[in-house]
Amino acid sequence: MGTISIGADDRVFVLTGAGISAESGLPTFRAEDGLWAGNRVEDVCTPEALRNNPWRVWEFYSARRAAGAKAEPNPAHFALAELEAQLGDRYFLCTQNVDDLHERAGSTRLVHMHGELNKARCERECGRPPVEDRAIYRSLDEVGHCACGGRMRPHIVFFGEIPLEMGRIEAEIDKATLMVVVGTSGSVYPAANFVHWARQRGARTVYVGPEAPLNASAFTHVVKGNAGEVLPGLFAVTR
Numbered sequence: 001m002g003t004i005s006i007g008a009d010d011r012v013f014v015l016t017g018a019g020i021s022a023e024s025g026l027p028t029f030r031a032e033d034g035l036w037a038g039n040r041v042e043d044v045c046t047p048e049a050l051r052n053n054p055w056r057v058w059e060f061y062s063a064r065r066a067a068g069a070k071a072e073p074n075p076a077h078f079a080l081a082e083l084e085a086q087l088g089d090r091y092f093l094c095t096q097n098v099d100d101l102h103e104r105a106g107s108t109r110l111v112h113m114h115g116e117l118n119k120a121r122c123e124r125e126c127g128r129p130p131v132e133d134r135a136i137y138r139s140l141d142e143v144g145h146c147a148c149g150g151r152m153r154p155h156i157v158f159f160g161e162i163p164l165e166m167g168r169i170e171a172e173i174d175k176a177t178l179m180v181v182v183g184t185s186g187s188v189y190p191a192a193n194f195v196h197w198a199r200q201r202g203a204r205t206v207y208v209g210p211e212a213p214l215n216a217s218a219f220t221h222v223v224k225g226n227a228g229e230v231l232p233g234l235f236a237v238t239r
């Protein structure tokens, strides 16, 4: 397998997906036939679902919160936090995950492009910022309201909605000389395009995961294996 050398002039952009949290016991999205923890995505993860059956959506995300609170970061999350500690502002992490396992492993330079499980925001998009919300609701009556009167919704980017922080993400990809992608199937856009953007700018691109992603041909290296086994010891930082 060898190691990936990171020199003094390198800037590293990391993209993670559900696979990095698999060894922490959180199910990936496409583990079985497009079901996520036994649910069809259309029923729990779209603007239509929120409109037509907000309790079904909140019930699903309450269960995800309960599972997330029990999970612990695994060696892959810790290996990336360690890489950040070595590289400082030459490191940037973009996660598609809504869990907080990267933060709990010590990562600070990160964005959650698909939102955060432990936050809620106004469903009317009235402009008030998301608030922390770790509650595990048992009925829709328990879900709070914004000062404007709108009901709170999970701070999650549903299918059909625009990912968060895209300007900052694109600027970081522009600067990167090495892109490392971990545990994502390459089927959700625009994240699946990041590797193409990095390649166009001449960056090295590395994928880590047990199976080749759909966009495998865009990577200069594919390292087969579980993230928690591969990432510790994968990087050799030189100066």
Ligand SMILES: NC(=O)c1ccc[n+]([C@@H]2O[C@H](COP(=O)([O-])OP(=O)(O)OC[C@H]3O[C@@H](n4cnc5c(N)ncnc54)[C@H](O)[C@@H]3O)[C@@H](O)[C@H]2O)c1
Pocket: 016, 017, 018, 019, 020, 021, 022, 023, 026, 027, 028, 029, 030, 031, 036, 096, 097, 098, 099, 114, 182, 183, 184, 185, 186, 187, 188, 208, 209, 210, 211, 213, 225, 226, 227, 228
């Ligand atoms: N933990 C979470 O926050 C979580 C969990 C499930 C889904 N999601 C959401 O669902 C969407 C799904 O896209 P996705 O591409 O992230 O997930 P995905 O389920 O489509 O793909 C998961 C990928 O992880 C790989 N994988 C499985 N075990 C692994 C391991 N031990 N180490 C490394 N890789 C492993 C699989 O081969 C697969 O390619 C995302 O947008 C995300 O927001 C989030």
Ligand SMILES: [Zn+2]
Pocket: 122, 123, 124, 125, 126, 127, 128, 146, 147, 148, 149, 150
């Ligand atoms: Zn509001």
